[in-house]
Amino acid sequence: MYHVKIYITYKESILDPQGETIKKTLHQLNYQNVASVTVGKYFEIDLAASDEAPEVEVERMCAELLANVNMESYRYEIEAVSVNEAI
Amino acid sequence: MYHVKIYITYKESILDPQGETIKKTLHQLNYQNVASVTVGKYFEIDLAASDEAPEVEVERMCAELLANVNMESYRYEIEAVSVNEAI
Structure with missing residues (x-):
């Protein structure tokens, strides 16, 4: 069994309106020292x-479903776990 | 400058309809070996x-804005970076 963590964020060139909105709200809550906020999945x-390597499957899952590869970039961590350690 | 990564997911007791939907979709895409999916922010x-420790500020940001503490749990990683390493 593998425990996979996947992080999906907008590509650098893509505007992140949610991140901008959260940054403004944090400033209004007096967190003036927040320099930037990026929001992701x-x-x-x-x-x-x-029979396939987990990396191969995870790459395909991200490209087929989890990430919009035109606008988003993804990275992941794969950890081998014993079955009773899974979620 | 600190680079902070925050992970927010539903608490164990809370139903995760998005995670269930993605799991079903992955099964339909022939990823039958997907046992569970958790979706988060x-x-x-x-x-x-x-003048405040970053941990203190991040805890407050999560509790005040980023997480719905009734339904979600959060964890974070804080890394000290030089200013030009920031996003």
Whole structure:
């Protein structure tokens, strides 16, 4: 079993209106020292072992479903866990 | 300057309809070995140093704005960076 963590954020060139809005709100809440905010999606997936390498499957899942590869970039961490450690 | 990564997910007891939907979709895309999917929010924040410890500020930001503490749990990583390493 693998425990996969996937982080998806907008590409640098893409405007992040949500991030800008949250930054402004944090400034209004007196967190003036917040310099920048980036908002993204976060997935935790438990993946049973299969005949394919988990990296190959995770790359395909991101490209096929989880990320909009035109606007978003993704990175992931894969950790082998024993079955009873899964979520 | 601090580079802060914040991960926000539903508490264990809370139903995660988005996670369930994504799991079903992944199964339909033939990723039958996906055992569970948890969906969450991910923030990257650059925070200038201030007279308060960054942990204190991040805890307050999460409790005041970024997380719905009734339904969500949060964890974060704080890394000291030089100013030109920030986003």
